[in-house]
Amino acid sequence: MFDSFRKELSRRHLLHKAGFGFMAVGVSGAIEYIIKPSRTLAQAAPAPSKEPSLPPEKKLGWAVVGLGKFATEQIMPSFAECKRSKLVALVSGDRAKAEKYARQYGINSKNIYDYQNYDNLRNNPEVDVVYIILPNGLHAEYSIRGAQALKHVMCEKPMANTVEECQAMIDAAKKANRKLMIAYRAQYEPYNLAAIQLAQSGKLGKLKAVTSDHGRILDPKDPADVWRMDKKLAGGGSLYDIGIYSLQAARYITGEEPAEISAFTYSTPGDPRFRQVEENVNFTLRFPSGVLANCTSSYGYSSTKRIQVFGSDAVLELDPATDYYQHRLYINRNNRREEQNIEEKNQFALEIDHLSESILANKQPKTPGKEGLQDVKLMNLIYQAARTGEKVKV
Numbered sequence: 158m159f160d161s162f163r164k165e166l167s168r169r170h171l172l173h174k175a176g177f178g179f180m181a182v183g184v185s186g187a188i189e190y191i192i193k194p195s196r197t198l199a200q201a202a203p204a205p206s207k208e209p210s211l212p213p214e215k216k217l218g219w220a221v222v223g224l225g226k227f228a229t230e231q232i233m234p235s236f237a238e239c240k241r242s243k244l245v246a247l248v249s250g251d252r253a254k255a256e257k258y259a260r261q262y263g264i265n266s267k268n269i270y271d272y273q274n275y276d277n278l279r280n281n282p283e284v285d286v287v288y289i290i291l292p293n294g295l296h297a298e299y300s301i302r303g304a305q306a307l308k309h310v311m312c313e314k315p316m317a318n319t320v321e322e323c324q325a326m327i328d329a330a331k332k333a334n335r336k337l338m339i340a341y342r343a344q345y346e347p348y349n350l351a352a353i354q355l356a357q358s359g360k361l362g363k364l365k366a367v368t369s370d371h372g373r374i375l376d377p378k379d380p381a382d383v384w385r386m387d388k389k390l391a392g393g394g395s396l397y398d399i400g401i402y403s404l405q406a407a408r409y410i411t412g413e414e415p416a417e418i419s420a421f422t423y424s425t426p427g428d429p430r431f432r433q434v435e436e437n438v439n440f441t442l443r444f445p446s447g448v449l450a451n452c453t454s455s456y457g458y459s460s461t462k463r464i465q466v467f468g469s470d471a472v473l474e475l476d477p478a479t480d481y482y483q484h485r486l487y488i489n490r491n492n493r494r495e496e497q498n499i500e501e502k503n504q505f506a507l508e509i510d511h512l513s514e515s516i517l518a519n520k521q522p523k524t525p526g527k528e529g530l531q532d533v534k535l536m537n538l539i540y541q542a543a544r545t546g547e548k549v550k551v
């Protein structure tokens with residue numbers, strides 16, 4: 158999988174070299190500039206450096222908490238591409254697995270913890286940040302224990318199962334005077350940043366609507382999907398897991414908070430996967446500017462990760478929009494569809510470094526706890542709208 162990613166990166170690097178348009182995104186995630194397709198190689202200036210004035214060698218130490226599929230396949234390999242972050246500790250209930258990864262990543266075995274002695278991280282000055290990559294129902298406990306161990310916290314999406322848990326996480330980080338960031342990788346990913354910039358700069362005309370669809374088949378034979386069928390560990394169904402990307406897209410593309418919500422849910426009757434959690438959720442958000450967002454979320458159809466933005470002058474399509482790599486962005490204008498070539502970057506390394514940079518510069522990260530809390534609040538209102546059949550005012 159990573160081989161094809163590398164190939165794709167070098168294809169895009171060649172496109173860039175050949176003078177095709179691209180958008181550069183700094184380590185901080187900020188868009189730095191856009192080169193129009195007509196620019197030649199000679200005209201293409203290098204991206205201005207936005208590196209903060211920190212010692213170049215300074216890297217914060219990170220502990221990954223939970224060595225499951227996402228942690229081992231995406232996050233741990235991405236530290237190799239980080240500029241401000243290094244992987245120095247592992248937390249797992251499976252000692253043999255942790256030792257195997259410790260050898261692979263050159264981690265000292267004294268820096269392997271389990272879920273009981275996790276709190277002893279407090280005495281380990283090599284670890285600055287804990288990255289919680291556990292089932293959703295455990296995010297609150299391990300984020301709070303991490304903050305109490307005086308570590309900064311990165312927590313996977315969704316932030317937690319309930320609004321109360323989210324608030325307790327925010328309070329614990331504040332009390333410990335530590336940063337809390339929610340790992341909304343799409344908000345650090347160059348194609349999504351380009352879409353936000355195009356939508357909010359008026360380049361599509363006046364925004365009218367957004368659609369976003371996220372779906373995948375929930376596989377009961379995949380160990381990573383077993384806990385997703387258990388409401389206590391998952392918090393909700395497809396909405397909590399992947400519909401959250403549709404909700405996020407509607408919010409970050411418009412830059413607004415919804416004023417009103419309507420929704421439907423549906424689960425195939427008798428399907429054992431959906432005894433506790435829902436299969437499908439379709440929801441509509443009305444934003445104060447008048448933009449309407451139609452969003453879908455499903456555990457019942459094959460892989461879909463798409464965002465469309467409808468402006469009065471042009472329509473933007475991002476498909477795939479929120480994959481791990483190989484995104485595509487098109488603009489439809491005057492019946493012509495043009496692909497935009499944007500430099501692909503490792504979004505995981507960008508988001509990890511964003512938190513390290515925020516800690517080093519003592520700045521609030523772009524996706525702090527309150528961003529995660531807002532999504533959990535809204536997802537609960539989406540369920541309420543579906544349950545009652547009534548529009549819900551936010």
Ligand code: NAD
Binds near residue numbers: 224292
């Ligand atoms: P996974 O099942 O592969 O990993 C979960 C890990 O938690 C496993 O190592 C498991 O052993 C451990 N664990 C500890 N206590 C457990 C318990 N009581 N029950 C079950 N497992 C327990 O799942 P995953 O797909 O890696 O997801 C982990 C988290 O990462 C979730 O919050 C998920 O939403 C998030 N995630 C994010 C992305 C993204 O793109 N940002 C992608 C996938 C997953």
